[in-house]
Amino acid sequence: MPQMGESIAEGTLSRWLKKVGDEVKRDEPIFEISTDKVDAEIPSPISGVLAEILVAEGVTVAVQTIVARIETEKGASLEAPAAVPAAVPAAVPAAVPAAPAAARDASPAPASARAAPSAPVPSAPTPAAHGSPSNSFEERVRTKSSPLVRRMAAEHGVEIAGLNGSGIAGRVTRKDLVGFLESGAALPPRSGGLPGAMLVPMGDAHAPPATPWAGDVVEPMSKIRRLTSDHMAMATRVAAHVTTFFEFDLTRVARVRARMRGEFEAQTGQKLTYLPFIIHAVVATLKRHPVLNATVNGSDIIYRKRYNIGLAVALEPSGLIVPVIKNAEDLSISGLTKAANDLASRARGKKLNPAEVQDATFTITNPGVFGSLMGTPIIPVGTTAILGLGAIEKRPKVMTGPDGEDTIAIRTCAYFFLSFDHKVVDGADADRFMADLKQTLEQIPDQGF
DSSP: OOOOSTTOOEEEEEEESSOTTOEEOTTOEEEEEEOSSOEEEEEOSSOEEEEEEOSOTTEEEETTOOOEEEEOSTTOOOOOOOOOOOOOOTTSOOOOOOOOGGGTTSOOOOTTOOOOOSSOOOOOOOOOOOSSOOOSHHHHHHHTOOHHHHHHHHHHTOOGGGSOOOSGGGOOOHHHHHHHHHHTOOOOOOTTSOOGGGGOOOSOTTOOOOOOOTTOOOOOOOHHHHHHHHHHHHHHHHSOEEEEEEEEEOHHHHHHHHHHHHHHHHHHOOOOOSHHHHHHHHHHHHHHOGGGGEEEETTEEEEOSSOOEEEOEEOSSSOEEOOEETTGGGOOHHHHHHHHHHHHHHHHTTOOOGGGGSOOSEEEEOGGGGTOOOOOOOOOTTOSEEEEEOOOEEEEEEEEOTTSOEEEEEEEEEEEEEEEETTTOOHHHHHHHHHHHHHHHHTOOTTOO
């Protein structure tokens, strides 16, 4: 099980792409994993024959756990393949026998990566020892929860060290934190944070469970669906959601794009869409409206000076992931096009690294590609706003002619909608941002940005 990021201590083996007896080539994907950051295909480090599978699909194990053995000697006989271990609860690592000669150089699993409780039930926080900090492996892993979990805990004033985690060595996961908040237990305020009474989660944590009826089909959620579910539920509790809608006239953008498109695509090999023009305008507008590129830490507002633009990407057959264009302020239209196309392609191919889905300061989602006119997107945790793009289409509009007369013209238009966190962004601030963005795009220079 590879280490897919500095703060990641475990991963779930979601699917085997090869079966026992199959030949594998070096760098050929052999299994898929899911972590709390990203889904990814894992390539084989060597060529050979898949001799044994040690970890079943759906099992969560610590990083560096041996999950399979590959026979590298050509023509070596394979014994009858052993049965794949039966799936066990996600938090229980499979047993790892001693490695054969062909795999003895692999890094051993951490000695302290022992089984966690099979049913993670977050409990009320216990008093943390503040006398002398512990340097045990368990304590280091516990306090090194993922950045997303730490942000969520900071938003709710929860001390991670006071929770019982279900991850490896007691590591607190996003599921643990969501379960604790939904349990209604008292929230200990963090030093310098908001009082616990102001951080009670919204929503009914005691909704009656649904039961299947005769003829219904019951399927367990995929790993990415569970993670998305947890994140969206947390996001709706963290932010005070409000959405504002504007209609944008993109006729000038359409003309500039049409004029640039042929030469641009011939030179770069990249398809030129409306999106890079919109990203470029968004970054320029965020610089003039910094509260939309901010985050909240307790009672403090952090104004980001980097412009990392998250792009929501729909996955097949289902799922959602948000890769991030880092430092978008440094990129031209060409650079934004390449970055957006590359991230979207690798997201759908499960080739992203954890760092590529972290640290967004503002997010753009584009349901318009599916025909949607408008919506109310959920603000990602750690940001204050998300911009949605509706379908771009030609519409009849009343225009004022040079002599003041009214005429009907065909214009290329779309609805843009901004969900913002009303805890820190006032309605007037959000509307000023949208009006500024509208003007920036509607008055794009003839030569483009």
